Amino acid sequence: METIPAVTALSALAHEGRLEIFRLLVKAGPAGLAAGEIARLTGVLPNTLSSNLNILSVAGLATSRRHGRSIIYAAAYDRMRELLAFLMEDCCAGSAAICAPLAEVVSRCRVAEAVAS
Amino acid sequence: METIPAVTALSALAHEGRLEIFRLLVKAGPAGLAAGEIARLTGVLPNTLSSNLNILSVAGLATSRRHGRSIIYAAAYDRMRELLAFLMEDCCAGSAAICAPLAEVVSRCRVAEAVAS
DNA sequence: CGTAAATTTCGGGTATTGCCGAATTATGGA
DNA sequence: TCCATAATTCGGCAATACCCGAAATTTACG
Numbered sequence: 676m677e678t679i680p681a682v683t684a685l686s687a688l689a690h691e692g693r694l695e696i697f698r699l700l701v702k703a704g705p706a707g708l709a710a711g712e713i714a715r716l717t718g719v720l721p722n723t724l725s726s727n728l729n730i731l732s733v734a735g736l737a738t739s740r741r742h743g744r745s746i747i748y749a750a751a752y753d754r755m756r757e758l759l760a761f762l763m764e765d766c767c768a769g770s771a772a773i774c775a776p777l778a779e780v781v782s783r784c785r786v787a788e789a790v791a792s
Numbered sequence: 793m794e795t796i797p798a799v800t801a802l803s804a805l806a807h808e809g810r811l812e813i814f815r816l817l818v819k820a821g822p823a824g825l826a827a828g829e830i831a832r833l834t835g836v837l838p839n840t841l842s843s844n845l846n847i848l849s850v851a852g853l854a855t856s857r858r859h860g861r862s863i864i865y866a867a868a869y870d871r872m873r874e875l876l877a878f879l880m881e882d883c884c885a886g887s888a889a890i891c892a893p894l895a896e897v898v899s900r901c902r903v904a905e906a907v908a909s
Numbered sequence: 910c911g912t913a914a915a916t917t918t919c920g921g922g923t924a925t926t927g928c929c930g931a932a933t934t935a936t937g938g939a
Numbered sequence: 940t941c942c943a944t945a946a947t948t949c950g951g952c953a954a955t956a957c958c959c960g961a962a963a964t965t966t967a968c969g
Contacts, residue, residue, distance in 0.1 A: 678808060686806035688879075690927090691799050701883055701890075710946060723928060725947050744936045744945050752889040759879060759890065760897050762805075766818050766876075767901035772869040773818075773876065774901040780877050781898055784884035784891040807957090828915060840958060842917050861915050861966050 676761040680735065684758045687734035692719060693727045700737060700750035707749030709742070793878040797852065801875045804851035809836060810844045817854060817867035824866030826859070 688694055695717060699708060708716075714724045728748055731737040735754040739746050766773040805811055812834060816825060825833075831841045845865055848854040852871040857864050883890040 678811065682806055682808050682811060685802050685811075689799055689803035689806045691795060692927095694795065694799060694802075698882055698885070701887065702885055704887055711944090714946095720929070721946065722930085722948080726927080729947085741936085746946065752887070755879075755883055756890045756893055759876065759883075759894055762872075762876060763894065763897050763901065765815055766872055767897075767904060768815070768819055770818065770821055770869070771901045771904065773873045774898055776873055777876055777880065778895070778898045778902070780880050780884075781891055781895045784880065784888045785895070787884060787888065809957095826915085827917090831916095837959070838916065839918080839960085843957085846917085858966085861913095863916065 676757045681758060681761045684734045684736055684754065687730050687736055690727070690730075692717070692723075693731055696724070696727060697731060697736060697750060697755075700748060701752075701755075703749070705749055707738075707740075707747040709745035709747055711745060713748065793874045798875060798878045801851045801853055801871065804847050804853055807844070807847075809834070809840075810848055813841070813844060814848060814853060814867060814872075817865060818869075818872075820866070822866055824855075824857075824864040826862035826864055828862060830865065 688697060696713060699713060699716060710721070710724060710728060713728070714721050717724070719727075728737060728739070732739060732748075736751050736758075737748050738751050739748050741747070763774045763777070805814060813830060816830060816833060827838070827841060827845060830845070831838050834841070836844075845854060845856070849856060849865075853868050853875075854865050855868050857866075880891045880894070
C-alpha cells in the first residue's frame, strides 16, 4: 500500500463516529448492514451517516451494494488488512519492537475465529 | 487502548508529513533525531515541523528530550504497538479475515530483527 | 554578559471538515 | 399511477486544520 491511500484510510478512521461505523460493519461480517440500520444503531442523522459512509467507501474501507430499497454496507477486510500491513511494515523497517509483540494478538484472533466456527 | 486516544493517534498519523516524520523516527531507533535534523531531512519549515512534532507528542506517538541545544524526538514504540493492537483486536472482534493473514507480516518483522541483530 | 544556534510560540489567512435542515433521487408496494 | 420508504445530495454555517512569516524562548559557548 502506498502512502497516499494509507493516509486517506487513516484519516477515514480518525473520526469517532466513523470508527464506530467501521466496528459495526466488521462485527456484521460480509453480510453487512443497511444504512438505515446503522443509523438506528448509532443514532446519527441519515445524511451525516451517508457522508461518513461515503468517506469510508472512498477510502476503500467499505463497500456498498443495493438490496431492494436498502443499501448494504460491508467492511472491506482486504483494505483494512492492507492498512495494518502498511503500518506494521513501515514500523518494522527499523525495529521489531513494535510488531513482534503483536504476534500474540494475531494468534489470539485466530483462536477467536477457531472458537467461533 | 480506548477509543479517544486511538482516534487521536490515528488523526496524528493521518497526515502525509507527520507520517513521514514518524517513519524517520522509527528508522532512527531509540536514539531519535534532533528536530533540526528532521527539518533538514524533510525540508519543512522549522515552525511547521514543531507543530507536527507536538501533535505526534500529544498523541503519545513521540517522546522528546533535550540534548544540548537540540531537542531529540524519538518514536514511542509502545504507543504505536498499542494502536496496532487496538485496531487488530477491534477488527478481529467479529472475524479473523483481517488479522490472521498478518501473522506472516509479523513473522517477517521478527526475521528482519534477527538478521539485523 | 553577549551572541549565535535550535526550537517553539504567536498571529494571520486560507482551506478543509463536520453537522444540520431541507430537498432530491430511487425503489417497492397498493 | 400514487404513495411511502430508504438513502443521498445540496446549501450553509461553525469549527477545525494547515501553513506561513515574524517574534520569542531556551540553551550553549566564548
